[in-house]
Amino acid sequence: MAAHLIVLFLFSVLKGVHSITTVSKVSVKAGNSISIPCLYHYQYTDHVKYLCKGYFWPSCRHAVKTNEADPSGKYLISDDKKQQIFTVTINRLTNQNTHYWCGLENRALDNGVYFQLLVTNGTPSLYVDHQxxxxxxxxxxxxxxxxxxxxxxxxxxxxxxxxxxxxxxxxxxxxxxxxxxxxxxxxxxxxxxxxxxxxxxxxxxxxxxxxxxxxxxxxxxxxxxxxxxxxxxxxxxxxxxxxxxxNFTIVENKQHRASFPPKILIIPLSVLIVIVIVVLFIWFILRHKQSKAESSVTAIVGQEVTYSEVRTKKKCSPKAGDKVTYSEVRPKKKRLPKSSFAESDMELVHSSVVEKQRNKRAEGKETEVTYSTLANLY
The missing domain is CATH 2.60.40.10 (Immunoglobulins)
Structure with missing residues (x-):
């Protein structure tokens, strides 16, 4: 029975070698990251793939699977089903990260292929700047x-x-x-x-x-x-x-960059000119309205005021016993809008009637004289 299991295990491993292909030995520096591609047969396109950690296949431990992510972020895995390649990435490498397997789940026994990482604290014996x-x-x-x-x-x-x-x-x-x-x-x-x-x-x-x-x-x-x-x-x-x-020799060809086409500046420059013209036009209109309003106020404030005085007197001197009345009428200026003048410019009307005391004439008769003044002031 034990011999049968050994034969079955060896058959599974040999089958895995043909089902999965990868590199065998990679030199890496401690603390860095490395990505390892694992090519599989098209018949395993929809199968679960995983990275297994350990020297022996039967006892290796799953580090990450395509249907189950690693919460620590140390191991990553992705599956390109079009090219039938799944890629595993190992971060923060240490001297303990050396023996791994590319594996995929199968109905009978899983298939896997081994690869080794040579982790060194110095410079790797073979490396590239970018993978x-x-x-x-x-x-x-x-x-x-x-x-x-x-x-x-x-x-x-x-x-x-x-x-x-x-x-x-x-x-x-x-x-x-x-x-x-x-x-x-x-x-x-x-x-x-x-x-x-x-x-x-x-x-x-x-x-x-x-x-x-x-x-x-x-x-x-x-x-x-x-x-x-x-x-x-x-x-x-x-x-x-x-x-x-x-100081390692680096060879790279000079890259020719396309010259910057000046025509690209035409559109933004035209838009800027239009904006400036519109702003100046609006400023001119507002300035014109403001000047017009100031001229109207100046004209109202500076208009001419005319006073007229009319007095009615008797041609002859007042006789004894006659009543003499004096009246003064002044046309008032048109009232300006309240919003344009201060409260001090409001129209004021004063009226006064003064009755003089009776004067005695030489004849001994009394003559009553009344003075009246009416004025429109503003």
Whole structure:
């Protein structure tokens, strides 16, 4: 019975090797992150995929699954069903994060394939600046791999063919490789096509580093060649300072940027001119109305006032016993609107009647004299 289970387990593992494909050994730096692609057979498109942690397949522990996220955020997983590749990402790497399996659920026994992470506190023996790079259709892309270990150099597409010599092709795209300097080999892919998008890996000996290439349309007006730099450590595998790290040779083509077309400024400039004209026109109208109102007020305040005095007197001197009446009439000025004058300008009418005491004439007769004054004042 035990022998039967062992045979079944070995069959399952061997079947998993054909069902899932991934890299075998990757050198990484402690504290960094790494993404590992796992290619699976199309018949497992709708199956649950997962990352399993542990050296032995039967006893490994599920770290993250496509239907169950890791709440700690240390492990991430995504499934590209179109390309039949699920990708696992391990963050905050430590020396304990070394043995893993790409696994997928199956009805009988799950399938899995093993990969190892070589976590180091120093510089990795093979590394790239960015695992995800971008190229443009019809253009070229250059990848430089700098290594410190020995062995055969390769540039491969995950699950497909590899270029091991100085030239070859992957999916109809020409690939050239050469040693540009000691412990550095450069890979150039020419005439990129959209179907070149996917996971690749460069290798030196038994160590690989996966790289994801995205090929898209170039939206700029002038063609641009993008250079992607891949580095590894030469010599004893150590870099003493960050400055030495940055002094690695970087080759990149000059990018030509389209000149800024001056015609773009015409529309906003025209709109600005129209706004200025409208503002000036409104200001002129308001100014004109204000000046007109001030002129009207000045005219009302400064108009001429005419006084008229009419007195009626008897031609002859008053006789004894006669009553003499004096009257003064003045035409009043038209009343101005209350809103235009202060309260002090309101019309005031004063009337007074003064009766003089009787005077005695020489004849001894009394004559009554009355004075009356009526005035319209304002």
């Amino acid at each position: 995800r790079i971008t190229g443009y259709i019809g253009e070229n892309i250059t990848i430089r791999c700098h290594h410190s270990n020995s062995g055969e150099m390769k540039w491969c597409r995950l699950g497909r063919n590899c270029v091991t010599g100085s030239s070859g092709s992957i999916d109809g795209t020409t690939v050239t490789a050469h040693m540009s300097e000691p412990n550095v080999f450069t890979v150039t892919m020419s005439g990129l096509k959209s179907e070149n998008s996917g996971w690749y890996w460069c290798a030196k000996g038994d160590i690989q580093i996966p790289v994801y290439l995205t090929v898209t349309e170039n939206t700029t007006t002038t063609p641009t060649t993008i250079s992607i730099i891949s580095h590894a450590v030469a010599g004893n595998g150590k870099i003493s300072t960050m400055e030495q790290w940055n």
